Amino acid sequence: MSKKHPVVAVTGSSGAGTTTVKRAFEHIFQRDGITAAVIEGDSFHRYNRVDMKAEMAKAQRENRNISHFGAEANRFDLLETLFHDYGERGGGQKRFYLHSPEEAADHNARLGTDLKPGEFTPWEDLPAGTDLLFYEGLHGLVVTEEHNVARHVDLGVGVVPIVNLEWIQKIHRDNAERGYSAEAIVDTILRRMPDYINYIVPQFSMTDINFQRVATVDTSNPFIAREIPTADESFVIIRFREPEKFQIDFPYLLAMIHDSFMTRRNTIVVPGGKMGFAMEIILQPIIERMMDDRRV
Template sequence: MSAKYPIISVTGSSGAGTTTASNIFNRIFSDEGINAGMIQGDSFHKYTRTEMSRRAAKGHYGEWNHFSLDANHVDKLEALFQDYAATGTGQYRQYVHDDDYALIRQGCKPGTFTSWMDLPANTDMLFYEGLHGGILTDQVNIASHVDLLIGVVPIVNLEWIQKIHRDTQFRGYSKEAVVNTIVNRMDDYVRCIVPQFSNTHINFQRVPMVDTSNPFVVSDVPTDDESMVVIHFRQYSEVDFPYLLQMINGSFISRQDTLVIPGNKMPLAMDLIIRPRVKELMAHRVYG
């Protein structure tokens, strides 16, 4: 951790909702005039799209199983966090998505990576969004370098429903292929992804209020209006629960460290909870 060069990490699995959280952070950065270095977790995958498919065909990892630590440069991610906390810079690269038109016009091929490069100079903080921002193993301790670690983790049935819907409706995969991916990833999901949520400072967990007993036959993703969000705070003694209860209609406290809110209030809750912490990191950076 670093007072001068703070790091924020949003971690969660594919389809969990980390992108939505990132959008909220981007709005906060814009509102507060914060110049954040932005890092996406998929830029630390080891293999290109083609290379990953070849390995899957040989029985390695499973199709699109980027949950596995062995399929990612988690050592380079930790090195980036270490370097940034110490010096405000570090090495990163970008993964080229199908809709990264600016990179494609530069000659980059979708499913590949750019070259490694230095972070832009003079950033106020580093922001990471991806699969492994809270990893703690015998080999790496990425979580220890993060000043604000956020987990976004729907209950697993909802996570599967969201993934099936996204990959079939927007990415062109068959339902059978997506279900096979879920099955192939399960061991690494349990061993690599889930333990991170014990390392986070705050977890946002969406829970549907409709039947999702069999997520593989649900035709529609439960909406925010059909959900509640369970928010867990590690350092709950520092949380102004009366203020949050007053500001968020329909919220209640289920345990001394847990706030429950209506699903459609999650953007408001994230702003109320996260913005003061971002401003505090900036204040420590300037005056610390």
């Protein structure tokens, strides 16, 4: 951890909704004039798209499992090194994973390369003079026998819909955006489950704040759900591991967020439609105190 060069990590599994938190942080950074070194979790995958398919086929032939959730398919060593180096000196290296033709075109124009979707850009130095490192992805607080990424994180945020809702979101996203069949998506969920339990779930015991969306409609069978429950059909449970650490003012939050209520001494519940607003009024004071501490 580092007061001079803080590391902020937003972690959640595929389809969990980490993009909503990322957008809240972007608004905070813009309002406060904060320059962040932004790190995408996908850039620390071990294999490009073609090689990952080959590794998955090999694993299937050998009756073993490999997924993007687990250690075998990721470079936890490089992620831990980045967090450590940034905390020590405000520097490090990053790269980008190219998800689409549009992303490939943008980076090829910037770098003068001829990369294709599913490939990585070359490693490059982080820009100088950033105020904090902002990570968004699968493994921001991962801990294994060999690597402890979490120990370098100054603020860890988890995004964790109840699992049936998470699956509904993934099924609909992968079908609409990637054209995958329902059967293929279910196969992916099943293949990832051991790594989900061993690598993704434990992180949420180490996060400082968890945002968990819970639907108020029936999600008993996520594999036949025709629609994703809307924000207005949901509540968001916000749990603070140590409220005192970040000086959380619960009476202020209850007054500011209409129809919110507390269920435990460290847990507040807000209407789903207020999730983005709640994130911003909770996270902005924390980030501002981090920036004040840098100047001490």
